Amino acid sequence: MSEKFDxxxxxxxxxxxxxxxxxxxxxxxxxxxxFNACCKxxxxxxxxxDIIRLKDRLGKSATEFLKDHxxxxxxxxxxxxxVKLKTDDQGACRFLCEAGCSVYTDRPTxxxxxxxxxxxxxxxxxxxxxxxxxxxxxxxxxxHEEAQEQSVAEYLTDQQTAPYDEMNREWLQLMxxxxxxxxxxxxxxxxxxxxFFMCSYDMDRFRRxxxxxxxxKTYELEESAYEVFxxxxxxxxxxxxxxxRQVFFGERTIQEKEGAWQERVSRRQDxxxxxxxxxxxxxxxxxxxxxxxL
Ligand code: SF4
Ligand code: SF4
Numbered sequence: 001m002s003e004k005f006d007x008x009x010x011x012x013x014x015x016x017x018x019x020x021x022x023x024x025x026x027x028x029x030x031x032x033x034x035f036n037a038c039c040k041x042x043x044x045x046x047x048x049x050d051i052i053r054l055k056d057r058l059g060k061s062a063t064e065f066l067k068d069h070x071x072x073x074x075x076x077x078x079x080x081x082x083v084k085l086k087t088d089d090q091g092a093c094r095f096l097c098e099a100g101c102s103v104y105t106d107r108p109t110x111x112x113x114x115x116x117x118x119x120x121x122x123x124x125x126x127x128x129x130x131x132x133x134x135x136x137x138x139x140x141x142x143x144h145e146e147a148q149e150q151s152v153a154e155y156l157t158d159q160q161t162a163p164y165d166e167m168n169r170e171w172l173q174l175m176x177x178x179x180x181x182x183x184x185x186x187x188x189x190x191x192x193x194x195x196f197f198m199c200s201y202d203m204d205r206f207r208r209x210x211x212x213x214x215x216x217k218t219y220e221l222e223e224s225a226y227e228v229f230x231x232x233x234x235x236x237x238x239x240x241x242x243x244x245r246q247v248f249f250g251e252r253t254i255q256e257k258e259g260a261w262q263e264r265v266s267r268r269q270d271x272x273x274x275x276x277x278x279x280x281x282x283x284x285x286x287x288x289x290x291x292x293x294l
Contacts, residue, residue, distance in 0.1 A: 018116070018133040020153040026115060027146035034142040036100060038114060041140075042093035044085040046070065048200045048240070049167035050108040051083070052233045057106040062203040062233075069094070072197075078187045080175070081197040109168060112159040115141060116152065120176050129176055167234070170241045171200065178248060192247060199240035203233050206240055217263070220255035 018024070029035075046054075055065035066083065075082035085108070086094055095103045101111070115136045120129040133152050137144055150158075188196075198205045209215060210229050229236045245251045 016134060018135060018152050020133075020151065020156075022133070022152050023149055024116070024135065024152055024155055025146070025149045026143045026155070027148035028143045030100065032142055032146075034140055036096060037140045038138075039096040039101065039111075040090070040092040042085060042087050042091065042096075044093065044108055044110045045075075046083050046085060046201075047109055047164075047168045048171055048203075048237050049164060049234075050110075051201055052203065052237060053106040054103060054108070056233075057103055062201065063205060066202060070201075075175075076179070078178075079193055080178070080188075081193055081200075083201055109161070109164045112161045112164060113156075115143065116155065120172055129173060167237075170238065174241050174244055174248070177245075188248070195247060196244055199244050203236055203240075207236055210236065210239070218256060218260040220257050 051062060051065060051070075054069070055062050058065065058069075060068065069086050070083040071086050073082050073084055074080065088094055093101075095101055095107075101107050115138070116133050117136050118131055118133045120131050156162075198209065207229060211226060216226070225239075229239060242253055246254055
């Protein structure tokens with residue numbers, strides 16, 4: 001089941017565009033000869049919402065889920081981090097069991113969409129993105145030989161993609177905006193990439209970051225917002241997108257406290273000074289070592 005979920009920045013396909021009303025001849029069912037063939041070659045990119053659904057299903061923290069069930073990869077040339085579902089040595093999804101998908105009602109977006117891919121596009125000069133769909137036809141998938149015909153919209157309704165689309169939208173738009181800015185923005189610093197990973201995928205670490213004293217000293221948020229972030233993954237996930245828009249594009253939707261920036265710089269200055277002193281001491285020691293036996 002390769003390239004099931006086509007993130008807007010990584011496709012090298014030139015697909016035939018489909019719209020919601022386009023007809024699709026396809027049916028997947030337990031009696032089909034290829035049953036489970038797709039999940040035996042799984043290449044599933046996860047969205048932040050996919051991770052929340054799956055880690056809740058498995059009763060794990062986000063950090064545990066990421067460690068046990070995913071592998072990291074770079075989603076674009078600038079090194080934006082993504083995560084995929086871990087597979088076994090043969091490439092089969094580890095959620096696959098004899099009866100099919102063991103996490104079916106919480107299966108990721110990519111699995112719901114297959115054999116459709118979707119991508120968002122930002123027409124030049126437009127502020128709103130458009131979603132287009134395309135069909136992925138793979139040799140092993142016999143669902144295309146079935147007689148059933150339905151519209152793309154009907155298929156997606158059947159696969160219950162709506163809550164996933166809603167929860168994925170802002171995160172996908174964030175990346176679409178980055179992509180539409182082209183190479184001019186360049187590769188973000190490593191710390192920014194790590195921040196993106198945390199805000200997108202690891203709600204446990206992001207929660208600790210948001211509830212930390214240093215965050216509260218820096219940003220102007222109501223105490224009630226912190227109470228919500230303490231309890232609700234979905235609100236925290238949405239805040240993560242907002243936070244990354246601020247980091248990537250300088251959108252000031254999260255008010256900074258007055259003087260917070262200067263205070264942070266002066267706190268950092270101490271760290272930089274200490275590092276510089278440590279480096280000077282290390283070089284001095286190296287020089288001393290060179291000459292000690294002369
Ligand atoms: S999560 Fe389920 S549907 Fe998706 S690849 Fe794995 S077994 Fe298949
Ligand atoms: S019809 Fe396609 S999607 Fe369904 S089980 Fe077979 S290979 Fe997978």
